[in-house]
Amino acid sequence: MRCLPPELVTAPSEPCVSIADARAHLRVDSIEEDALITAAIAAAVQHLDGYGGILGRALMKQDWRQFLPFWPASRSVDLALAPVLSVVSVEARGADGQTVTVDPASYRLVGGAGAAPRLLFDLGSHLPGLAYAPDAVIVTFSAGYGEAADKLPPALKSAILLMVGDLYRFRDSVQIGASSAVPMSTTVDRLIAPFRRYQI
Template sequence: MLRLPPWRVTAPAVTPVTLAAAKQHLAVDHDEHDDRITLAIDAATAHLDGYAGILGRALVRQTWREHVAFWPAGRCVPLALAPVLSVASVTCRTAAGDQVTLPETAYRVLAEAGDPVLLISMTADLPTLERAPDAVTITYEAGYGDPADVPAPLRAAILMMVGDQYRFTETAALGVASAVPMSVTVDRLVAPFRRFRVS
């Protein structure tokens, strides 16, 4: 199913790792590098989080919107971000030009396998859609919840990436031919959480 990429409506209010936690991890007891450490937290989080992240997951609670062009034959719409906390709305534009919101009883999210799917009831009366790639709009809240709800391996990976960025200020060290090595532990920590991209 050819789909438009999802877009984030509401960004997380906080990062999975606080500045205080990162400073404790780095054994930094002064405020001189707070901006630098905060930038490292943001960069490490962005590497993992959201549609552009390597995991295909949302970490802290955030709102996403996706579009589909038609009702799938099996009435199953894979969602790009996991985990899904709730679906705010499913709306569509009809061939007559009307905007219709499906009742909450017309759909549910199946997420037991880790790849969330919006299941539209086989008994729901679905209108004929306008011919457009964004005829159906699905708005949902994704993420594990609050920072404390983000799995410990992912929070640990962020801290390790922050440590790498704090220790190495450049991508290559003076007098060393190879690039600065990053921790292979990060890859091992995040590997179980990687998802295949929904296309």
């Protein structure tokens, strides 16, 4: 049975980079191009953030649901994003269609602040019977560096601002008179490299 992809429950309440920070980086004083700058910030963040981002990380605090079709034999669940701030709940869907909440005393979060957060179920704990369904187990967790932008690692904030700068300056993928595509900043790759998660 194929696993379902994680699902965003609650989006971040604050942006990674404010419009004021982006204006300062771009040396733009007026608000006339705020719509363009806001779109560039959103595109840069989307490239890095969440399940669809290339980092495999959540940047600002956000809630996600992860689905499992069965209890893992190892009693260990690799969480889809890092860092993980907390596990909100674990729910089990039974064969009768009813959903029950698993006792929080039966599991714990390990390595939440690192690149490989895991949910471990105690060996002696009783886990409810499950329905035959791809969403038989629902793990809801909060991920990200925090609710305030100042919690974001400076390297990631700088990478976002550099991408915003590229998107602002180069409105097309090629320049008139140039024979090749506009190169994006290689500094971005170097800044984000230590934060990329690789699944083995």
